[in-house]
Amino acid sequence: DIQMTQSPSSLSGSVGDKVTITCRASQNISTWLAWYQQKPGRAPNLLIYKASSLESGVPSRFAGSGSGTEFTLTITSLQPDDFVIYYCQQYDSYPITFGQGTRLEIK
Amino acid sequence: VQLQESGPGLLRPSQTLSLSCAVSGGSIDTGNYSWTWIRQHPGKGLEWIGYVYYNGLTSYNPSLKRRLTISIDPSQTQFSLRVRFVTAADTAVYYCARVACTSNDCYKGWFYGMDVWGQGTAVIVSS
Numbered sequence: 001d002i003q004m005t006q007s008p009s010s011l012s013g014s015v016g017d018k019v020t021i022t023c024r025a026s027q028n029i030s031t032w033l034a035w036y037q038q039k040p041g042r043a044p045n046l047l048i049y050k051a052s053s054l055e056s057g058v059p060s061r062f063a064g065s066g067s068g069t070e071f072t073l074t075i076t077s078l079q080p081d082d083f084v085i086y087y088c089q090q091y092d093s094y095p096i097t098f099g100q101g102t103r104l105e106i107k
Numbered sequence: 108v109q110l111q112e113s114g115p116g117l118l119r120p121s122q123t124l125s126l127s128c129a130v131s132g133g134s135i136d137t138g139n140y141s142w143t144w145i146r147q148h149p150g151k152g153l154e155w156i157g158y159v160y161y162n163g164l165t166s167y168n169p170s171l172k173r174r175l176t177i178s179i180d181p182s183q184t185q186f187s188l189r190v191r192f193v194t195a196a197d198t199a200v201y202y203c204a205r206v207a208c209t210s211n212d213c214y215k216g217w218f219y220g221m222d223v224w225g226q227g228t229a230v231i232v233s234s
Contacts, residue, residue, distance in 0.1 A: 032218070
């Protein structure tokens with residue numbers, strides 16, 4: 001199985017800040033990576049697929065980049081609703097696997 | 108499109124978990140989507156369980172494959188999950204989701220994300 005490792009596990013920021021979350025794959029996954037946001041008690045919500053393609057309706061302050069084994073999710077101008085958990089997901093090969101999550105906390 | 112999981116919330120060890128996901132507001136037997144189950148252990152991350160495609164073909168997580176059946180019923184606009192011989196390790200919130208996918212293989216370039224999710228249903232396995 002492809003292991004997905006997110007860093008940091010948690011980070012803090014303030015409203016208006018820019019933050020970056022990193023996701024590393026245990027092997028080359030090209031650009032077959034998605035990012036999801038999960039609010040407390042809710043299902044995950046798709047933000048980005050194919051490493052950098054923004055899902056329809058997702059604010060442009062979310063941006064993904066990377067290829068191969070290293071990927072980033074950057075959130076610019078943090079809003080109060082953004083302080084939740086983010087997961088990366090690889091879909092290069094089965095089984096589909098997720099990172100362990102990064103909790104974004106308000107400073 | 109909306110998805111809604113249903114099924115028993117409490118099971119005894121060795122029983123069979125059966126969940127259904129009702130799909131409303133759209134067709135379930137279109138070739139543009141497949142359907143998936145994901146689970147989340149308490150306080151933990153996400154685990155992919157498997158896919159069922161519009162034509163009934165399936166892809167399963169090898170870690171669960173021997174206990175798993177995912178099926179689709181277009182006449183009822185729903186798909187289902189069965190996990191046999193449950194243990195406490197199967198305690199989790201179970202989500203159903205739609206996968207934007209243009210092939211019978213929902214990975215690599217045919218995959219466009221798990222774009223609609225149910226609200227999730229909690230399953231506890233306890234004696």
